[in-house]
Amino acid sequence: MKRDEVLVEGVRSISTKVEGKAARARSGSRAAQVAVTFSGGVVGLLDARDAREKTWAEVLGSLRATRQPAYVEVDSKTRRIKNLLLPYRSVVLDLRETSRAGDLQVELEQSHAAHFLLRQSEKFEEFRALLENARRSRQAVLLTDSLDGSSIIDVRPTT
Numbered sequence: 001m002k003r004d005e006v007l008v009e010g011v012r013s014i015s016t017k018v019e020g021k022a023a024r025a026r027s028g029s030r031a032a033q034v035a036v037t038f039s040g041g042v043v044g045l046l047d048a049r050d051a052r053e054k055t056w057a058e059v060l061g062s063l064r065a066t067r068q069p070a071y072v073e074v075d076s077k078t079r080r081i082k083n084l085l086l087p088y089r090s091v092v093l094d095l096r097e098t099s100r101a102g103d104l105q106v107e108l109e110q111s112h113a114a115h116f117l118l119r120q121s122e123k124f125e126e127f128r129a130l131l132e133n134a135r136r137s138r139q140a141v142l143l144t145d146s147l148d149g150s151s152i153i154d155v156r157p158t159t
Contacts, residue, residue, distance in 0.1 A: 005074045008087055008142050008156050009039040011064035014057065016048065036060050036081065044074040044081040056084045071144040071154055087142040088115075089158060092135040095128075106131055106152065108143065115145060117152045127155040 017033050032048035034057045046053040063070050063086075073083040090110035098105050102119040117127055134141045134157065144154040 003076060004082060005042060005076055006071070006154065007038050007040065007042055007044075007074065008069050008071050008144065008154060009042075010067060010069050011060050012037045012039055012041075014061055014064065038070075038072070042074060043079060044072055045079045046081055053081070056081065059084065059086075069142060071142075083147075085144050085147065085153075087144040087154070087156075089140055089142055091138055091140050092131050095131055095135060104128065104131070106143070113145075113149065115143065115152055116150065117155075121151065121153075127152060130155045130157065 014037075015035050017035060034046040034048050034053070036044045036046065036057070038044070046057050048054050048057065060070060069087055069089075071083075071085040071087050072081050074080070075082055088108055088111050090108040092106060093109050094107040096105045096107075097103070098116065100119075104117040106115040106117060108115060117124060117131065121127065130141060133139075140158045142154075142156045142158055143152060145151065146153050
């Protein structure tokens with residue numbers, strides 16, 4: 001089973017495709033599919049009939065207009081966008097161990113929120129190394145928190 005593709009990229013283009021007569025007859029409505037092409041060429045799909053996905057298309061359009069990256073999870077089989085989050089672009093000011101078994105609290109220059117890299121993350125060592133290097137070099141990273149804000153789920157150097 002293929003895993004979801006995780007992208008942290010800008011949006012190259014967004015287009016809407018209205019399905020043909022056969023698809024309309026099956027679904028009973030004029031379904032519109034939104035195709036989002038990311039900077040690296042990956043295409044993710046959204047269903048404009050779904051309120052959440054319609055909002056995601058609008059958010060992705062805004063990110064495209066302002067040349068900001070998005071964190072997206074794309075189903076490798078269906079190409080549907082399953083998750084959309086907004087990464088922080090910031091310099092790492094400090095990394096501190098928390099009282100919880102080796103978890104790290106990350107302080108960012110451009111955020112007042114508490115960001116936590118949890119030891120249980122399968123990418124803990126990779127992300128820790130990226131964060132430490134970014135702190136030492138004063139280079140910004142793209143950091144994405146989980147939807148509930150409880151933990152860091154992605155860290156990437158800025159390009």
